[in-house]
Amino acid sequence: MSALDPGLIGTLYRAACLAELEALKPGNVHAYAAGHRMVVADFVTSADVSAPELARAGAGIGERVRAGVAATLAAVGQNTNLGILLLCAPLAAAAEQGRSVAAVLVALEAADSEAVFAAIRLANPGGLGRAERHDVTSDAPPSLRAAMAEAAGRDRIARAYDTGFSDIAAIGLPALAEARAAGLDPTWCTTAIHLAYLRSVPDSHIARKAGPSVAEAVRREVDTMLANLNLADRPVDTLLALDASLKARALNPGTSADFTVATVFWDALTAAGAALA
Structure with missing residues (x-):
């Protein structure tokens, strides 16, 4: 499998974010109409500041997500891309390492779990609610995949970690x-x-x-x-x-918008030589 340069990965990620914003996506924020107290400029800035963190050479998947969320909150003051980062971080890591997405998901470590839980607490996404096990307000579990598998029935992004991103395919x-x-x-x-x-x-x-x-x-x-x-x-x-x-x-x-970014990003990485499947 071909390993891609982190700089290229960051460029392709930013391009995928911008491509999603340019498209008419009913119900979401896009170039045709703002909405939900957010505007396109917030998302453009989010793409700009999160791209270097998402594509940081050698970083773990969890750290890519946490650093991307932190940079975004510092720049725009609200959660605009937690779902995007959760979906795109494994793709970026796989492309950089020349491995499949399934392989990098299997290799997730406790540090990834801690960083992802920290990112979710930072972003504080609306409607998250409480869970009996692996609640984000509690200590992160040793296995991020186990936590995602438990949430898979109610959250499509969590399900992606459990199924190897089957929805994209x-x-x-x-x-x-x-x-x-x-x-x-x-x-x-x-x-x-x-x-x-x-x-x-x-x-x-x-x-x-x-x-x-x-x-x-x-x-x-x-x-x-x-x-x-x-x-x-x-x-x-x-x-x-x-x-x-x-x-x-x-x-x-x-969530549909987040998966749209991830799909465009997956396609671009594949076209550049990555073998994600």
Whole structure:
């Protein structure tokens, strides 16, 4: 497997973050519309300051996440990218080491668990709630993967650590390939990725804030809408109407957006020579 230069990894990560912001992602923050008391500039700054930490040579996965969150909070004063960092840190480490994502997940250490738990406490994401075991307010467990496996049923990002990022392979990358085959430009390909996650699985961020039944209702709503929608027609008005509706209901599919960044990042790393699968 080819090992990539950390500088290139940081460049590709930042580009993936910016590509996600440029795409129309209903319910989330994007270049077409702000929302949820956040604006695109916050996320651009977050990408700028977290990229060096995410791609720091030789850093552990947990430290990449913790340092990225700390840099982001110092720059923008709020959590804009915890989910992105949790998903992208293993990809960055795998690309730098010339290993698969599965291999770096197996090699997670207690230090990674401590750093990730510290990052989550720093970011203080909304709707996190309390857990009977491995609660983030308690000491970090020795095994980060065990903690993620326990949370996998209620959090899609935790599930990624338990399944070797199967959602990217099963949902994100096929959606990207289909969009490219249809001749969509890169920005609309990114929109296609976001919509694929939205229609395929209930969004964890919506579920945490509004409940699982609401998340499933949004998934069905998007799936029904997409049955009659052709992204090749650039349906900006239709998607902006959905965007406004979700924001009016205070529903932010942030997990779908995080997976969109990770999918674009995975694709870019692969194109550069990494063998992540």
